[in-house]
Amino acid sequence: MWRLRETPRRGPKPTLALDDIVRAAIEIADEDKDLAAVSMARVAERVGNSTMALYRHVKSKDELLVLMSDAALERPEPLPADVDWRTGLTIWAGAVLTAVRKHRWYAKLPISGPPAGPNNLAWFDSALGALSGTGLPEEAKVGIVMGLMTYVQGEIRMGLDLAAGFADNPDIFRQYGATLARVIDPRQLPALARVLDAGVFDDVGNFEQNSDQDFDFGLQLYLDGVAAFIERVS
Amino acid sequence: MWRLRETPRRGPKPTLALDDIVRAAIEIADEDKDLAAVSMARVAERVGNSTMALYRHVKSKDELLVLMSDAALERPEPLPADVDWRTGLTIWAGAVLTAVRKHRWYAKLPISGPPAGPNNLAWFDSALGALSGTGLPEEAKVGIVMGLMTYVQGEIRMGLDLAAGFADNPDIFRQYGATLARVIDPRQLPALARVLDAGVFDDVGNFEQNSDQDFDFGLQLYLDGVAAFIERVS
């Protein structure tokens, strides 16, 4: 991942590069829109080598998945320099979603550890940079950005997968409200029954749009909190 | 999931109940602390039936996983009736984490769709109930709770998995800051370099505690935003 491998002196030149493997794996997942389509055999076929040759570059399939998770995020666009922190973070959050939405399988990746790949760290840096004008202590910046990442990560996991589900079978979502109404006992779940009565789930037709609106609503609430925090501290 | 099956008249009595299957699967995952340990064969063995017998009760392993994801969340404790919305939601979020932490594999589950199982809905209702005294329109309550769920979901995905990784190999985390410092170019990632300089990542020793603090910090920011919103609307 960090290309730390000291150049080996002896032996045949590798005909295969790690980057090619990872790229091939990503292409397969993209084409099939399915992480399960990525098998070692298929990746090997795509790069034109045997299955076992891959294991000279990757310890296991899990390691390949980790590499994919970093490589799938391209480098972030630099944020415009002249915007305030709030605009910056809003743009940032949108950019993350845009980047991840190019790879629907992203949400299905098992999580590995703290943000560690070069691309992940670049995004981390980008978000921190948006806060550089605030004069907050570094620790507070990290806390704010971690919270934001947590929220975005949740959206990736829930929203992205829901969108995939919706694309597969929109009817289930259209009937969501009606189905719930049939199943729910208003005495046991009164608050939810009230929501259903108010018809909040009746219009789930334009799903993507709704999802984006919900995301933005929550995001702005969070940023309101951040604004109040900055006010309080300074 | 909803026990909608109309009682069948003919045929031998089932010796096996869906609940037992799901419970067995959860126990296996708990004992091995590993979702991958759940194989159809192993579940079958545990309930004392053959592998294929399970398929009379679940259509596929994926369906079993969905059932596990609902069953693993027990019913929420009812929130104390006399607390304000903010305390209620704080308790709620902590309770979700506590419930999920009993099953570390939870974060690894593939996501299936909108909250649909009975237990999931009960949690949904519980959070909505915390907002019932605010007089907000139902739609706003849903938006607020969805945002909160998104944040909590993100914490489950990131925090829970990190905690598992930390338990496996604390040293990697202890060296996190030092490792980053070695790998990062301050000219390319200046904001991150500044954070490292400030030593924010130097003391990751007490990981669980840190993680909880970060979660709470972000949560309170979000709730500050909600408070401002309620103020603005009423």
Place this chain on the structure above:
DNA sequence: TCCTCACTGCGTATCTCATACGCTAAATAG
């Protein structure tokens, strides 16, 4: 110049899994 050995690619084999198919036996409706 030639030998050595670290290193790459790969063929084969093994082991684990999910699951399709079809048979048998149970129990109830008519």
Place this chain on the structure above:
DNA sequence: CTATTTAGCGTATGAGATACGCAGTGAGGA
């Protein structure tokens, strides 16, 4: 009493990850 529905299961298949060891390569050292 018989037809029909349904539960459990044995067998088989096919996919997939990966351990193991062989064979060829080519730079460093003699």
